[in-house]
Amino acid sequence: MKNEESSQDYENLAEGALTLSYFRNARRRKLLATKPLNAELWSELLVQHPILARLTYGEKSRLRDLTTIFLAEKQFELVRGLSLDEFQKASLAVQACLPVLELGIDWYNDWSTLILVPKEFKEQMLTPDGHLVHETNEELGGEILPLGPVILSWRDIEDSGWGEGYNVVIHEMAHKLDARNGGVDGCPPLHSDMDFEQWKTVFTLAFTDLERQARRLGRKAEAQLAIDPYAATDPGEFFAVCSEVFFETPQVLKKQYPGVFDLLMRFYKQNPLRQSDSRV
Numbered sequence: 001m002k003n004e005e006s007s008q009d010y011e012n013l014a015e016g017a018l019t020l021s022y023f024r025n026a027r028r029r030k031l032l033a034t035k036p037l038n039a040e041l042w043s044e045l046l047v048q049h050p051i052l053a054r055l056t057y058g059e060k061s062r063l064r065d066l067t068t069i070f071l072a073e074k075q076f077e078l079v080r081g082l083s084l085d086e087f088q089k090a091s092l093a094v095q096a097c098l099p100v101l102e103l104g105i106d107w108y109n110d111w112s113t114l115i116l117v118p119k120e121f122k123e124q125m126l127t128p129d130g131h132l133v134h135e136t137n138e139e140l141g142g143e144i145l146p147l148g149p150v151i152l153s154w155r156d157i158e159d160s161g162w163g164e165g166y167n168v169v170i171h172e173m174a175h176k177l178d179a180r181n182g183g184v185d186g187c188p189p190l191h192s193d194m195d196f197e198q199w200k201t202v203f204t205l206a207f208t209d210l211e212r213q214a215r216r217l218g219r220k221a222e223a224q225l226a227i228d229p230y231a232a233t234d235p236g237e238f239f240a241v242c243s244e245v246f247f248e249t250p251q252v253l254k255k256q257y258p259g260v261f262d263l264l265m266r267f268y269k270q271n272p273l274r275q276s277d278s279r280v
């Protein structure tokens with residue numbers, strides 16, 4: 001009897017989820033049909049973000065849809081006097097959507113808010129009544145709170161998307177994807193045709209190699225390493241930094257850690273080294 005009740009409960013739950021997903025998809029279809037991202041703004045985004053140049057016409061079109069949905073469904077909270085225009089918000093959104101171009105926007109369905117600050121910030125620990133009890137020395141360009149908001153510095157967003165290797169938006173989105181199956185440990189939920197043991201072995205080898213090089217070079221590491229030594233902080237940071245490099249300067253990651261490049265290509269279902277032969 002208990003089992004029967006349980007299976008009925010599951011059926012009701014599944015039915016509820018299906019209904020929710022039906023209404024959400026209907027709402028999205030209506031949004032895309034009636035209020036797609038402004039065409040002029042979209043053309044400007046493509047010009048201003050060289051990392052999008054490789055995409056085919058069809059991929060750009062799907063990315064425009066994802067960006068439209070992202071802008072409509074996520075809350076943007078601007079603090080510390082920051083103000084952003086439509087182009088600036090769309091610039092953030094399009095970079096956030098690039099990693100989920102083939103995964104789908106629902107990979108971001110466990111959080112809804114972006115907190116945007118003007119420049120780098122220090123992580124603060126406050127008591128419930130707002131008293132500062134701890135502040136880090138290090139300045140951050142972005143941070144995520146598991147199951148909570150993403151915090152980003154606008155100054156760092158402006159430095160992202162130029163195909164130069166740095167991208168705070170992709171970095172924080174990678175942390176969000178990683179956190180979907182628990183902690184930020186460098187392993188997001190893998191697809192059914194991927195092998196966790198292989199992921200662990202390949203990433204651990206590359207992480208250990210970078211950690212060793214960073215330790216050996218000390219202060220010179222940042223200037224001499226092709227991959228930001230911040231990646232050697234822990235496996236979670238390694239996955240996030242490698243994701244930035246994967247989308248920004250894929251040739252660097254392919255040369256440095258080809259095994260990591262191949263696994264990221266399978267996870268993101270994209271090949272950023274493939275050049276588009278289509279026109280915008």
Ligand SMILES: [Zn+2]
Binds near residue numbers: 175
């Ligand atoms: Zn990070």
